[in-house]
Amino acid sequence: MQIKAIAALLILLSSLATVAEPPQRVVSVNLCSDQLLLMLADPQQVASVSYLSRDPDSSFVADQAAAFPLNHARAEEIIRLKPDLILVTPHTNPRLRTTLKKLGYPLHPLSLGHRFDDIVEDIRQLATRLGQGSRGESLIQQMQKRLQSEAEEPTHPPTAIFLQPRGYTSGSDTLQDEALRLAGWHNLAAQQGVEGYTPVPLEQVLHWQPGTIFTSAYTGSGDSLAERQLHHPALQRLLAKHPMVEIPYKYWICPGPMLADAVALLQQARVRERDR
Amino acid sequence: MSLLNGRALSLSRGQRPILKDVDMTLQPGEMLGLIGPNGAGKSTLLRILAGVIEPDAGELTLDGQGVESLPHQARARRIAYLPQLSEIAWPMSVERIIELGRTPHLEPWQSVGDEDREIIDRVTRQTDLLAFRDRAFNTLSGGEQARVLLARALVTEPDILLADEPVSALDPAHQLDVMNLLRQHCENGHSVIVVLHDLSLAAHYCHRLQLLHQGSTLAEGSAEAVLNEKNLADAYDIALTKTNGKVLKPTSLPWRRLHKDD
Amino acid sequence: MIAAVRQHRLMLSLGGAIVITALLSLTIGSQPLPLMQALQESFGEKAGVYSLILTELRIPRTLIALLAGASLGLCGAVMQSLLRNPLASPGLVGSASGAALGAVITLYFGFAGLFAYALPLGGMAGALLATLTVYLLAGRDGGTLTLILAGVAVNAFALALVSLLLNLAPSPYAVQEIALWMLGSLANVSRNELWILLPGTILGWLLIWRQGRPLDLLTLGEETASSMGADLPNLRRRLFLAVALAVGSAISVTGAIGFIGLVVPHLLRPLVGYQPSRLLIPSAMGGALLLMLADMGVRLLPVQGEIKVGVVTSLIGAPFFLWLILHHRGRDV
Numbered sequence: 001m002q003i004k005a006i007a008a009l010l011i012l013l014s015s016l017a018t019v020a021e022p023p024q025r026v027v028s029v030n031l032c033s034d035q036l037l038l039m040l041a042d043p044q045q046v047a048s049v050s051y052l053s054r055d056p057d058s059s060f061v062a063d064q065a066a067a068f069p070l071n072h073a074r075a076e077e078i079i080r081l082k083p084d085l086i087l088v089t090p091h092t093n094p095r096l097r098t099t100l101k102k103l104g105y106p107l108h109p110l111s112l113g114h115r116f117d118d119i120v121e122d123i124r125q126l127a128t129r130l131g132q133g134s135r136g137e138s139l140i141q142q143m144q145k146r147l148q149s150e151a152e153e154p155t156h157p158p159t160a161i162f163l164q165p166r167g168y169t170s171g172s173d174t175l176q177d178e179a180l181r182l183a184g185w186h187n188l189a190a191q192q193g194v195e196g197y198t199p200v201p202l203e204q205v206l207h208w209q210p211g212t213i214f215t216s217a218y219t220g221s222g223d224s225l226a227e228r229q230l231h232h233p234a235l236q237r238l239l240a241k242h243p244m245v246e247i248p249y250k251y252w253i254c255p256g257p258m259l260a261d262a263v264a265l266l267q268q269a270r271v272r273e274r275d276r
Numbered sequence: 277m278s279l280l281n282g283r284a285l286s287l288s289r290g291q292r293p294i295l296k297d298v299d300m301t302l303q304p305g306e307m308l309g310l311i312g313p314n315g316a317g318k319s320t321l322l323r324i325l326a327g328v329i330e331p332d333a334g335e336l337t338l339d340g341q342g343v344e345s346l347p348h349q350a351r352a353r354r355i356a357y358l359p360q361l362s363e364i365a366w367p368m369s370v371e372r373i374i375e376l377g378r379t380p381h382l383e384p385w386q387s388v389g390d391e392d393r394e395i396i397d398r399v400t401r402q403t404d405l406l407a408f409r410d411r412a413f414n415t416l417s418g419g420e421q422a423r424v425l426l427a428r429a430l431v432t433e434p435d436i437l438l439a440d441e442p443v444s445a446l447d448p449a450h451q452l453d454v455m456n457l458l459r460q461h462c463e464n465g466h467s468v469i470v471v472l473h474d475l476s477l478a479a480h481y482c483h484r485l486q487l488l489h490q491g492s493t494l495a496e497g498s499a500e501a502v503l504n505e506k507n508l509a510d511a512y513d514i515a516l517t518k519t520n521g522k523v524l525k526p527t528s529l530p531w532r533r534l535h536k537d538d
Numbered sequence: 539m540i541a542a543v544r545q546h547r548l549m550l551s552l553g554g555a556i557v558i559t560a561l562l563s564l565t566i567g568s569q570p571l572p573l574m575q576a577l578q579e580s581f582g583e584k585a586g587v588y589s590l591i592l593t594e595l596r597i598p599r600t601l602i603a604l605l606a607g608a609s610l611g612l613c614g615a616v617m618q619s620l621l622r623n624p625l626a627s628p629g630l631v632g633s634a635s636g637a638a639l640g641a642v643i644t645l646y647f648g649f650a651g652l653f654a655y656a657l658p659l660g661g662m663a664g665a666l667l668a669t670l671t672v673y674l675l676a677g678r679d680g681g682t683l684t685l686i687l688a689g690v691a692v693n694a695f696a697l698a699l700v701s702l703l704l705n706l707a708p709s710p711y712a713v714q715e716i717a718l719w720m721l722g723s724l725a726n727v728s729r730n731e732l733w734i735l736l737p738g739t740i741l742g743w744l745l746i747w748r749q750g751r752p753l754d755l756l757t758l759g760e761e762t763a764s765s766m767g768a769d770l771p772n773l774r775r776r777l778f779l780a781v782a783l784a785v786g787s788a789i790s791v792t793g794a795i796g797f798i799g800l801v802v803p804h805l806l807r808p809l810v811g812y813q814p815s816r817l818l819i820p821s822a823m824g825g826a827l828l829l830m831l832a833d834m835g836v837r838l839l840p841v842q843g844e845i846k847v848g849v850v851t852s853l854i855g856a857p858f859f860l861w862l863i864l865h866h867r868g869r870d871v
Contacts, residue, residue, distance in 0.1 A: 206590055237594065
């Protein structure tokens with residue numbers, strides 16, 4: 001009985017291995033795929049991650065990334081790593097992509113869509129490909145739980161926009177728009193027909209009269225006209241009662257599980273705003 | 277006491293001396309002719325007298341006082357300088373350019389007044405420029421331009437007018453006109469120092485001549501005394517022509533103005 | 539007498555055009571602004587969004603365009619008269635690119651945070667240094683060709699340094715601001731920038747005040763001018779400083795805006811009888827007018843974001859300038 005069971009298990013395992021043997025030398029060339037890879041794969045599956053993954057200002061996996069060789073998305077580096085899977089994104093240089101494909105390396109594309117469902121789908125597909133399906137499902141469940149924990153939907157969502165240095169705002173089909181919606185905010189920029197990341201004149205922002213302005217300046221170091229624009233006196237007067245809320249930039253670089261944390265930050269801001 | 281007095285004026289450019297210990301003096305009402313071959317230092321001496329360049333050594337006095345102690349504008353009211361080459365940067369009208377000659381008499385906030393206007397009108401008439409008043413400077417002939425620049429210097433009504441070859445671009449008739457104007461300036465009690473290449477004109481119009489050669493004064497005094505055969509040979513390397521055994525003196529002017537000659 | 543009347547008429551027309559343009563400039567933007575309502579709000583108890591846009595955005599922007607344009611036009615006229623060269627202008631003799639370089643060094647490398655006027659001081663120092671370099675390279679009596687060559691060299695060097703420094707700057711946004719410094723922009727300026735601009739501008743203008751007479755005399759050549767009472771070394775020092783102050787202040791707020799200092803004095807010179815002293819104030823007015831118009835053009839063009847105002851001044855300026863060259867070809871001007 002016991003032997004039978006073990007034998008059956010062995011047969012099952014070996015058959016699984018032949019159907020889809022999990023890759024053992026995965027290379028990621030982009031911060032977004034780096035983060036998903038390090039969250040989902042076993043460490044021994046990872047051959048290399050991109051150099052940006054170690055930057056603590058941008059990466060959520062900076063500590064883990066320290067253990068792996070880095071690459072700069074150059075074909076020569078990647079070939080030398082002898083990968084059995086390469087993760088590519090829509091941002092990957094098309095020439096690099098064609099070269100790798102021509103040389104016969106298996107590629108796994110991530111969609112990096114901005115909707116929550118796109119993120120779930122990316123995680124699920126990558127986890128399956130890595131042979132880490134259950135780890136992927138638990139990550140997805142964590143995200144969903146995090147979203148529901150504070151999700152009492154307001155009947156009248158308060159208005160907000162994102163305003164970045166140089167006057168960039170986030171319209172429809174952006175991570176910020178999705179996060180605002182999930183956190184119970186009303187994104188005025190999307191409502192006014194702004195699509196994607198677009199610079200808007202300051203006058204426009206004043207006309208919109210957003211209740212709250214979120215910003216995610218890239219770093220605090222150095223000075224620039226772009227950053228000075230956020231201190232424009234007109235904006236200061238608009239913000240006199242509702243100070244600008246800073247959400248760290250690293251939440252918005254990549255669509256991924258960190259979106260749930262960003263939503264949580266936005267929800268907290270909404271609760272603070274309500275309790276004023 | 278002399279009006280303008282220069283003593284031991286010297287100037288070098290690098291190693292090359294241009295003026296060596298030149299003395300000069302000018303009396304009120306006098307017309308002094310500076311003559312000499314090219315490169316003798318005439319223009320340099322005139323520019324030093326005008327205050328445009330400073331001598332390396334020597335002293336220059338006006339009414340017995342050092343010229344350098346005079347403020348720029350006060351000096352400009354008393355000494356006017358008419359350089360040999362005058363490019364005008366912008367095509368201003370003749371009237372505007374002549375008007376500029378009154379600048380030394382105006383305070384920074386003043387503009388040209390009625391009295392100034394009278395002087396300008398008179399000089400414009402004297403220099404035969406009435407018809408050209410509204411013309412742009414650059415549309416005039418060389419001779420007309422020279423007269424405009426002279427008019428500009430004359431409206432300053434300076435005690436001393438320094439003119440560097442004022443007639444070189446002019447036809448004979450206008451040469452005489454200009455020389456007559458300079459002489460008239462002297463007759464009004466002012467003084468003139470004029471650089472001339474035409475020895476006949478110099479001899480005829482100037483009260484006194486100073487002959488420069490290689491940066492030094494070779495001779496100085498009346499035309500008769502200066503323009504002798506030895507000086508002309510030394511300075512210019514020329515000899516006087518003899519006709520029928522008689523020497524043609526440069527003091528005899530071979531032509532005169534038909535209408536305006538007085 | 540007739541000339542004086544003509545001069546008054548010219549200044550009145552320019553003044554009228556400036557007032558009308560300034561008012562129009564207040565009403566033009568991404569959204570139409572009901573001016574009366576905005577004014578009522580501004581003077582009323584409760585400040586609304588219209589008054590906010592009017593007082594914090596459009597009035598500072600219009601005033602900065604007016605002041606910076608006036609400085610560029612005025613300094614163009616001053617440089618051309620001083621150097622007796624119709625091509626001398628803040629853009630050509632290096633003042634503008636030098637000012638941009640100075641401003642970039644102060645802004646992006648942390649000096650601007652030290653005290654409020656570090657930025658315009660950087661611009662002034664850069665303008666002065668670049669202009670003096672061109673002046674020394676070209677020589678006092680350098681011809682047009684030498685001046686242009688020296689100007690081209692110094693401009694190229696300064697703008698290359700601007701590019702390099704913006705790439706090296708600690709702020710990740712710096713690189714994207716290269717175009718702004720090279721072409722100039724008035725987008726989103728505030729009253730802070732107005733205060734930064736003002737002192738150097740006024741000081742510069744005051745230094746130029748009453749220097750028209752010696753500039754007139756310079757028309758006759760340096761030696762004649764000096765014999766007529768102009769203190770040329772003093773005049774040169776004073777006017778170089780004035781241009782550095784005014785242009786340095788303007789450029790450190792707006793970036794290097796081209797062509798105004800070159801074209802405006804050129805266009806107006808025949809209208810004032812070519813006399814330098816009569817050219818100064820009209821050039822300032824013309825510069826103010828041109829920059830305000832160009833800035834309105836920038837706001838009206840249907841492009842996403844805003845194009846740089848220098849693009850428009852050059853688009854207006856360059857054809858005018860070509861026309862001028864063709865017009866004067868064959869004449870000795």
